[in-house]
Amino acid sequence: MLPRPNVRPYETIGLLGGSFDPPHQGHVAITKAALTLFQLDRIWWLVTPGNPLKSRQPAPMEDRLAAARRVMDHPRVQITDIETRLETTYTARTLQKLQAMYPKARFVWLMGADNLAQFDHWKDWEWIMQNVPIGVLARPGQRISGRTSKAANIYRHAQLPARAAGLLARAQAPAWCFLNVPMSDASSTAIRAKGAWGRSDT
Numbered sequence: 001m002l003p004r005p006n007v008r009p010y011e012t013i014g015l016l017g018g019s020f021d022p023p024h025q026g027h028v029a030i031t032k033a034a035l036t037l038f039q040l041d042r043i044w045w046l047v048t049p050g051n052p053l054k055s056r057q058p059a060p061m062e063d064r065l066a067a068a069r070r071v072m073d074h075p076r077v078q079i080t081d082i083e084t085r086l087e088t089t090y091t092a093r094t095l096q097k098l099q100a101m102y103p104k105a106r107f108v109w110l111m112g113a114d115n116l117a118q119f120d121h122w123k124d125w126e127w128i129m130q131n132v133p134i135g136v137l138a139r140p141g142q143r144i145s146g147r148t149s150k151a152a153n154i155y156r157h158a159q160l161p162a163r164a165a166g167l168l169a170r171a172q173a174p175a176w177c178f179l180n181v182p183m184s185d186a187s188s189t190a191i192r193a194k195g196a197w198g199r200s201d202t
């Protein structure tokens with residue numbers, strides 16, 4: 001297991017959960033954009049043991065962690081196996097445990113627009129909305145489905161405009177912000193379909 005990350009009091013930490021099967025330049029692009037635009041101190045990649053909504057078994061955790069470390073090399077980004085350590089797969093449970101472990105940290109949940117589109121299918125998604133600020137990054141073909149999704153509509157009153165993105169981490173939840181960052185069409189599905197897992201790490 002990887003060492004438990006250290007956290008300074010009042011740090012703002014973005015959490016990018018994912019299968020990373022494999023990690024790619026789309027993940028790198030949204031991580032760099034989120035660091036800057038949401039003014040985060042750091043970002044942790046949470047390499048998930050398994051997405052609860054996906055039946056497909058991902059590549060072994062060690063392979064995904066190693067590939068993630070090769071692809072995402074940045075002093076303020078840490079690759080973690082926290083969900084394995086916490087024995088969680090549901091995001092709400094992961095967030096509850098992290099908030100209890102690091103009560104002075106300010107966590108922000110990060111995700112692509114495709115996940116906002118189906119967010120209302122996640123376990124305890126309203127708890128997440130009401131307890132953790134959420135930063136959403138544009139993804140090709142998913143901007144409209146994300147922005148018009150059930151979760152977006154129900155929590156429209158809690159949406160921060162993009163020009164206020166820098167306030168998200170310190171905002172009281174519910175608070176979410178959609179950023180129209182330059183988009184990358186990279187996807188793990190496409191890389192797997194090409195049989196390119198581990199060959200290029202891009």
Ligand SMILES: Nc1ncnc2c1ncn2[C@@H]1O[C@H](COP(=O)(O)OP(=O)(O)OP(=O)(O)O)[C@@H](O)[C@H]1O
Binds near residue numbers: 018115137138
């Ligand atoms: N190109 C991209 N642009 C914006 N967000 C992305 C992009 N690729 C991945 N993400 C986001 O990164 C997080 C982790 O994604 P994940 O590891 O599932 O990669 P993926 O390419 O979506 O995988 P798959 O194709 O297997 O579904 C998710 O919140 C996802 O929305």
Ligand SMILES: O=C(O)c1ccc[n+]([C@@H]2O[C@H](COP(=O)([O-])O)[C@@H](O)[C@H]2O)c1
Binds near residue numbers: 046054089092121
């Ligand atoms: O908690 C849930 O119900 C839930 C449902 C779907 C996805 N997630 C999380 O969302 C993150 C992105 O998943 P993925 O497979 O799109 O990379 C990852 O951390 C998953 O564990 C969480």
